[in-house]
Amino acid sequence: MSSRMAGSIVLRHVGLRNFTAASISPVAARPLLASGDGVPAVMVRLLSTSPASEAAAKAAKEGGEKKEVAINSYWGIVQSNKLLREDGAEWKWTCFRPWETYTADTSIDLTRHHVPKTLLDKIAYWTVKSLRFPTDIFFQRRYGCRAMMLETVAAVPGMVGGMLLHLRSLRRFEQSGGWIRALLEEAENERMHLMTFMEVAKPRWYERALVLAVQGVFFNAYFLGYLFSPKFAHRVVGYLEEEAIHSYTEYLRDLEAGKIDNVSAPAIAIDYWRLPANATLKDVVTVVRADEAHHRDVNHFASDIHYQGMQLKESPAPIGYH
Template sequence: MMLETVAAVPGMVAGAVLHLRSLRRFEQSGGWIRALLEEAENERMHLMTFMEVSQPRWYERALVVAVQGVFFHAYLATYLASPKVAHRMVGYLEEEAVHSYTEFLRDLEAGKIDDVPAPAIAIDYWRLPAGATLKDVVRVVRADEAHHRDVNHYASDIHCQGHALREVAAPIGYH
């Protein structure tokens, strides 16, 4: 859950930076602003879902505020210095998220974690069937993380080739 609290930061930061750049330069973003903000929203929904499952305590919520504050500023500085590095870093973090959710799924399948009913927020957001369970949620979240990984590695590759994000077509959407 703690990782999900900062996972929405990169999309929001990158989307905001590109939004402001677009306004200053009177340029289109090629769909990247929307894609990055959708990534941030999707990550926020991961957090909202897992908060329903785990019910964090007050001190965990306080830790979230501290971690987000530090990570937001560090990521903003990184993104302003090098969007290529920032996107690559997120791509690697998302790869770790895919691995973590794979392990989570294995523990669910092995019975180490109870496969409880999926929270209503997850059923609504991912349009899961009424009888969906935590396993179903973990599968769709893992797929989201794989998509975020691919989008961020692609964004970094574009910067590696010397192109700005606005010069290419928008990535595939999230839903």
């Protein structure tokens, strides 16, 4: 019997499973399923589902009635249990789940700065500073589009670092001290920043084209930089986050001065950061800035433990930093 035939038989007997993994972050929310039962943050729940094709075929047999099949991902898997918000409304986001939401720590020190001491630190610092000048010229004070561009870049380092540490863990048959998950969570958090600002700023065609160019250059440059020196790569990200804090602070000043309309917060931001229903754009920028401050501290810490001659795997990653 061929492996393909054996696999088909197994699938027919077992059926498809939808694996819903919860975040390990201590700030993660309790998952709210239709039953209202809470699930511990580190548990993995298996939800039996049916293929979309079987559901459609069943609908056709029942008198040919047209029944819309809700597909919640590009895998074509039907969600058997509806997820609910805290107010009982149906959860409408597929890019994150209720237990992946959190309340941002806005009390974090925003003024903290890592003074460059070594040659690599100084190269990292002035590299980031040199990138700020053309950015200021291009975007001027269009902070919505500036934030969009910033987040398309900021979401790259965590994914690259997590990927390389993942491969290293496989090669060396050793654990990572939680750093793989921490870096991937950072990348996901930055991506959610982008999803939020896409609701606020509508990028023009040439700004979208610029994203393609910048991401292509930055990904490859950061990949090579991380291979050369993880210490240097994390230090660059630390300084990038310091610049992000500065940019969002300027954004808030314009909002407070009335130069930018303080519109209502996007629905996706209200659910992701557990903001009040009447939250505004100012509230969104405030929590995003707090996230960037946490990313700053994590990356500077990652660079510091390399500087001390230690490996990332030997120091546990900060959990729930965002």
